[in-house]
Amino acid sequence: MAQDKLYARRRLESLGYPLPPFLHVTDREEVTGFQDTHGYPLTAKAPRGGYDGRGVWRLDDPEEVDRLLEQAPDGLIVEPTLSILAELSVLVVRSTNGERVIYPAVETVQRGAMCREILAPAGVSPEIAARAAAIAVDVAEDINATGVMALELFLTPDGLLINELALRPHNSGHFTIEGCATSQFEQHLRAILGLPLGLPSLIAPAVATVNVVGGKSGTDPARHLPDALAVPGAHVHLYGKQARPGRKLGHVTVCGQDPEPVLAAARLAVEALEGDVR
Amino acid sequence: MAQDKLYARRRLESLGYPLPPFLHVTDREEVTGFQDTHGYPLTAKAPRGGYDGRGVWRLDDPEEVDRLLEQAPDGLIVEPTLSILAELSVLVVRSTNGERVIYPAVETVQRGAMCREILAPAGVSPEIAARAAAIAVDVAEDINATGVMALELFLTPDGLLINELALRPHNSGHFTIEGCATSQFEQHLRAILGLPLGLPSLIAPAVATVNVVGGKSGTDPARHLPDALAVPGAHVHLYGKQARPGRKLGHVTVCGQDPEPVLAAARLAVEALEGDVR
Numbered sequence: 104m105a106q107d108k109l110y111a112r113r114r115l116e117s118l119g120y121p122l123p124p125f126l127h128v129t130d131r132e133e134v135t136g137f138q139d140t141h142g143y144p145l146t147a148k149a150p151r152g153g154y155d156g157r158g159v160w161r162l163d164d165p166e167e168v169d170r171l172l173e174q175a176p177d178g179l180i181v182e183p184t185l186s187i188l189a190e191l192s193v194l195v196v197r198s199t200n201g202e203r204v205i206y207p208a209v210e211t212v213q214r215g216a217m218c219r220e221i222l223a224p225a226g227v228s229p230e231i232a233a234r235a236a237a238i239a240v241d242v243a244e245d246i247n248a249t250g251v252m253a254l255e256l257f258l259t260p261d262g263l264l265i266n267e268l269a270l271r272p273h274n275s276g277h278f279t280i281e282g283c284a285t286s287q288f289e290q291h292l293r294a295i296l297g298l299p300l301g302l303p304s305l306i307a308p309a310v311a312t313v314n315v316v317g318g319k320s321g322t323d324p325a326r327h328l329p330d331a332l333a334v335p336g337a338h339v340h341l342y343g344k345q346a347r348p349g350r351k352l353g354h355v356t357v358c359g360q361d362p363e364p365v366l367a368a369a370r371l372a373v374e375a376l377e378g379d380v381r
Numbered sequence: 382m383a384q385d386k387l388y389a390r391r392r393l394e395s396l397g398y399p400l401p402p403f404l405h406v407t408d409r410e411e412v413t414g415f416q417d418t419h420g421y422p423l424t425a426k427a428p429r430g431g432y433d434g435r436g437v438w439r440l441d442d443p444e445e446v447d448r449l450l451e452q453a454p455d456g457l458i459v460e461p462t463l464s465i466l467a468e469l470s471v472l473v474v475r476s477t478n479g480e481r482v483i484y485p486a487v488e489t490v491q492r493g494a495m496c497r498e499i500l501a502p503a504g505v506s507p508e509i510a511a512r513a514a515a516i517a518v519d520v521a522e523d524i525n526a527t528g529v530m531a532l533e534l535f536l537t538p539d540g541l542l543i544n545e546l547a548l549r550p551h552n553s554g555h556f557t558i559e560g561c562a563t564s565q566f567e568q569h570l571r572a573i574l575g576l577p578l579g580l581p582s583l584i585a586p587a588v589a590t591v592n593v594v595g596g597k598s599g600t601d602p603a604r605h606l607p608d609a610l611a612v613p614g615a616h617v618h619l620y621g622k623q624a625r626p627g628r629k630l631g632h633v634t635v636c637g638q639d640p641e642p643v644l645a646a647a648r649l650a651v652e653a654l655e656g657d658v659r
Binding site for chain 1: 576579
């Protein structure tokens with residue numbers, strides 16, 4: 104469940120969860136049948152090893168299918184392009200002694216198949232948020248997850264569909280470090296050590312996290328740290344990774360009363376960090 | 382100013398700050414004159430090296446004076462027993478580039494000459510809190526402090542008096558780790574590195590920190606960690622120090638809406654940690 108997207112999808116499908124249509128393909132003919140039904144562009148995903156937009160491709164025509172399949176030893180998972188109203192993520196934590204907590208559902212914003220922004224709580228109706236939480240809890244119970252589990256969902260005109268499952272502390276949960284009474288990392292340790300779980304509640308009405316992504320020049324965002332720290336309330340995290348284009352190098356979290364100013368402040372700090380990078 | 386209490390007191394007195402009466406004594410005759418004016422019990426402090434109640438003694442009679450002076454190469458600072466309504470602490474942070482922030486004044490509760498509880502904000506009038514902050518800011522400016530400075534004050538029937546000055550992140554500032562937008566430790570680093578300072582604001586209306594102190598049996602409080610973590614909202618810090626009677630071994634912070642339940646929860650977790658220790 105943690106490492107093989109195809110296995111995870113098939114298991115979740117067999118358990119009756121709502122998923123986008125998908126097909127595992129190993130040659131072009133199989134793709135042709137799928138695209139006859141759904142049309143281009145399609146999304147293709149490597150069953151193993153993908154993260155941060157790696158292992159995810161947009162397919163616009165049959166030639167791209169051939170090229171990708173040549174480099175895909177495990178084949179590809181293809182999905183149609185969905186009409187997505189919002190993307191959500193829910194963290195569920197289950198401990199070895201049977202305790203469970205659920206963090207507030209968050210809204211994630213992707214660019215280039217990579218999560219760029221996280222807003223907590225999600226800007227969706229309480230009913231949608233509750234439904235997303237219920238699905239995530241059911242999945243965690245069904246697969247007997249231990250520790251932090253993140254379930255990413257698409258909100259579509261037809262309802263919620265499961266996008267991805269991560270059995271680990273997750274990028275969409277970094278907002279919990281400053282934004283919640285207990286961070287996902289502390290919670291994960293409590294869970295796997297069988298210690299009582301902490302409160303998952305938000306410490307402020309609105310929390311935004313924006314990821315710092317490496318740009319073309321490869322400049323280290325730490326060069327711009329003073330500018331980012333000058334943004335009031337900006338909690339700056341740099342991972343000490345070498346700067347490479349498209350690599351997640353850090354994130355900034357801001358907590359406050361309203362979503363708009365909080366998100367604006369986090370973006371401002373991230374723009375400063377990315378500076379001449381982008 | 383950081384290491385010699387006698388030097389600090391004399392300098393603060395010469396700058397016109399309100400201090401309790403004090404006298405530096407090296408023999409019993411000098412103490413006799415001071416106690417003629419103020420009476421027993423007196424408080425005696427070592428000019429150097431004291432912390433967490435070490436280097437502070439209560440003097441009840443002249444024999445104790447003799448005994449202490451024999452072991453006091455730098456002499457002793459003696460103070461009268463004051464009528465104390467409350468003890469306050471104010472953290473001021475000054476950066477190498479001239480920025481300055483002030484944390485909300487907190488109330489500290491001592492037992493056995495050691496700080497046991499910290500409540501933020503202090504339960505005093507806004508006027509008293511503002512006056513304490515003003516004194517702390519003036520001291521920081523006058524002595525050109527860099528980094529985190531903690532000023533401890535007594536609230537007496539005659540007004541505020543300076544108790545101790547600490548030129549470092551301080552035990553009375555541990556509440557800032559979870560209780561404020563920026564912890565005193567991050568703030569200290571920002572300050573001495575010349576980076577912009579962070580917001581010192583509280584993240585909740587009430588924050589309480591209670592220290593974990595070693596008891597007679599020398600039992601490690603980590604043995605009781607599960608019981609402490611079961612207290613909702615308890616942020617447990619254990620310092621990994623060997624348990625010894627009277628040694629500060631950790632602290633617990635709880636954030637919430639009202640001082641009473643927040644303090645009660647922190648105490649509950651600390652009682653669990655001290656468990657059979659005390």
